[in-house]
Amino acid sequence: MSDKTAKLSLPNGEELTLDVLTPSLGKDVVAVGALGKAGYFTYDPGYVSTGACESKITYIDGAKGQLLYRGYPIEQLADNSNFEEVAYLLLNGELPSKEQYDEFVAKINNHTMVHEQMMSFFNGFRRDAHPMAIMVSVVGALSAFYHDSLDINNPEHRDISALRLISKVPTIAAMCYRYSVGHPFVYPNNDMSLAENFLNMMFSMPSEDNWKPDPVLVKAMDRIFVLHADHEQNASTSTVRLAGSSGANPFAAIASGIACLWGPAHGGANEACLNMLREIGDVENIPEYVKRAKDKNDPFRLMGFGHRVYKNFDPRAKVMRESAHEVLELLGKHDDPTFKVALELERIALEDPYFVEKKLYPNVDFYSGVILDAIGIPTNMFTVIFALSRTVGWVSQWNEMMGESSRKIGRPRQLYTGEKARDYVDISSRK
Ligand code: CMC
DSSP, X not given: OOSEEEEEEOTTXXXXXXXXXXXXXXXXXXOOHHHHHTTOOOOOGGGTTOOOOOOSSEEEETTTTEEEETTEEHHHHHHHOOHHXXXXXXXXXXXXXXXXXXXXXXXXXXXXXXXXXXXXXXXXSOTTSOHHHHHHHHHHHGGGTOGGGOOTTOHHHHHHHHHHHHHHHHHHHHHHHHHHHTOOOOOOOTTSOHHHHHHHHHHOOTTSTTOOOOHHHHHHHHHHHHHHSOOSSOHHHHHHHHHHHTTOOHHHHHHHHHHHHTSTTTTTHHHHHHHHHHHHOSGGGHHHHHHHXXXXXXXXXXXXXXXXXXXXXXHHHHHHHHHHHHHHHHTTOTTOHHHHHHHHHHHHHHHOHHHHHTTOOBOHHHHHHHHHHHHTOOGGGHHHHHHHHHHHHHHHHHHHHHTSSSOOOOOOOOOOOSOXXXXXXXXXXXX
């Protein structure tokens, strides 16, 4: 029993004493496991009050607008670090020394290629297939290639799988795009950083020598990767943990996370947001859309606004906003109509009492879409880029769970509201 407890009076008159656990940061947590033995379950749709695991990786304080990876504030990492270092940090718990960093980058580079046989998968897809559909399939299919390292109880196997995922997902992501536009696949270039190499695999042509992206765009890409790398127990990460809890292999578990991320309420919001900005089209149409977003009878929501946890501001959005200005400045696109609509929508929504009262602020996806669009990345690739960045968070969380000494399969219960037990009726006697 812990020092702190909570008492719960049950309808049968019993009083249950529940342990209250104190985290290193954040709110106390009531351990409700004993309720099941007392004959009750908890009911919490959307898991708004439910902690499903213990984790040392990422901390969010929604009220303060704080996001920490292994204790380090996201703003400091976005300004001073890079994606490879953040990946090391998330996976290993500490920032690397110079030697550890070089060794880690070399290991990632060792795995950037995908098996040539994988290329033939792509031909099975229509050219206009959504790249997320291809991602779910091809990342899941990685499990068909690496039988040598699928022992989930072996920490070395888990580490190799983590490296393979972090290294190969960018290659697969770029292949999705190249396939859709009918351009040849570009092999990874291990002399480049992960962000630069991703742009290289997306946009360079075998017919052009020495292709190099602008360093400002590489930095913006890298920041997008860093800011999306992990986000505590969100829907896709929880999906990865749930899939992994059954003992599924890491490639299958990550593919399930990609599937979950695809939805517009989660990672699909960046694509939905840009489509919305384009649909609004002109600043003079904004009031009409804001009115619709406030109308209870209209399902329309302002995409890129609001967050389940952040109720003050999304710290990722602040950094992303800065990057958006830098990129648009560099590309001379400040007068781009989509960006103008974005800035005006942001201004109006931040002043509108509906959004202010409900604490609906622009989230990370509001600005990331604007940046990706300016870089020339097609809208349907936005969520793929989110998946690429989040892969390291997913594998870190999966690895943390798999390393626990006692593991339970995830198995929530329900509030059943269906028919009571009844007898089967033969088809000839049914009304
Ligand atoms: N536009 C208009 N109204 C909104 C919006 C919005 N974007 N978001 C929430 N609301 C309203 C909602 O109608 C509700 O009103 P009421 O209390 O009168 O019923 C209230 O605000 C609370 O909304 P909720 O849906 O109960 O809040 P939630 O915490 O379950 O949902 C959310 C969070 C992110 C799903 C939601 O804000 C949303 O749908 N936003 C748009 C999609 C989006 O941008 N998602 C990306 C999230 S950031 C990237 C990531 O980490 O995945």
